[in-house]
Amino acid sequence: MARALRRHDGPMKIVLSSSSPRRLALLVGCGYTVETCSPEIDETISPDESPHEATLRLARGKARAAPADSRTPVVAGDTLVILAGRPLGKPRDETDAVSTLEALSGRWHEVASGWCVRCGEMEDSGITVTRVRFRDLEAGEAVDYVKTGEPLGKAGAYGIQGLGGELVATVDGSFSNVIGIPLLPVLRCLDDLRCRLSRA
Numbered sequence: 001m002a003r004a005l006r007r008h009d010g011p012m013k014i015v016l017s018s019s020s021p022r023r024l025a026l027l028v029g030c031g032y033t034v035e036t037c038s039p040e041i042d043e044t045i046s047p048d049e050s051p052h053e054a055t056l057r058l059a060r061g062k063a064r065a066a067p068a069d070s071r072t073p074v075v076a077g078d079t080l081v082i083l084a085g086r087p088l089g090k091p092r093d094e095t096d097a098v099s100t101l102e103a104l105s106g107r108w109h110e111v112a113s114g115w116c117v118r119c120g121e122m123e124d125s126g127i128t129v130t131r132v133r134f135r136d137l138e139a140g141e142a143v144d145y146v147k148t149g150e151p152l153g154k155a156g157a158y159g160i161q162g163l164g165g166e167l168v169a170t171v172d173g174s175f176s177n178v179i180g181i182p183l184l185p186v187l188r189c190l191d192d193l194r195c196r197l198s199r200a
Contacts (some may be wrong), residue, residue, distance in 0.1 A: 081156030
C-alpha cells in the first residue's frame with residue numbers, strides 16, 4: 001500500500017471532497033490527515049451517458065469544485081451500484097430499500113466508482129469496477145436488515161463493511177471500492193503527487 005504523503009512535520013493534509021464517513025475512514029486509515037468539504041454539484045445523470053461515464057464526470061466535478069491551495073491534493077469519488085445496466089441509487093425509504101435488496105438477491109451486480117485526484121493544475125482520474133454477488137436472501141431477511149437502518153443513505157441499499165457484508169457471497173475486484181473509494185489507484189496517484197511536489 002502506498003505510504004502517506006509526508007512533510008517534515010508529519011503526514012501531509014489532503015482534502016476529501018465528500019461527506020462520506022466511509023471514504024473518510026478509508027483515507028484516515030492509510031495515514032493521511034484529511035480535511036473534508038461537500039461542494040454542491042448537480043448529480044443528475046444525463047440520459048445520454050452510461051453509469052460509468054456519470055461516476056467519472058461527477059468525481060471530476062467534485063474534485064474541481066473543492067476549495068484547496070495549489071499544494072494540497074484533493075480526492076473525490078462517486079459510486080453507483082449497477083444491476084443489469086441500471087444504476088441503483090440511494091433508497092427513497094424503507095420500502096424502496098427492501099425492493100432493492102430483493103432485486104439483488106442471488107445476483108451479480110457492479111459497483112462502479114469514478115475517482116479523481118487533483119492538485120493545482122495536476123489531475124488524474126479513472127473508473128474502478130467491482131463485481132459483487134449477493135447470496136440468496138431468505139424470506140424476511142431484507143426487511144430485517146432494513147430495520148437496522150444501515151441501508152438507508154447507501155447506494156444499492158447495503159453497506160458491505162457493516163451488517164450488509166453478511167448478504168454478500170462473492171466480491172470480484174477491489175473491496176475498498178465497494179465501501180466507497182478504490183484505494184489502490186488513488187494511493188498510487190497521491191504517492192506520485194508526493195514525488196512531483198517534492199521536486200517543485
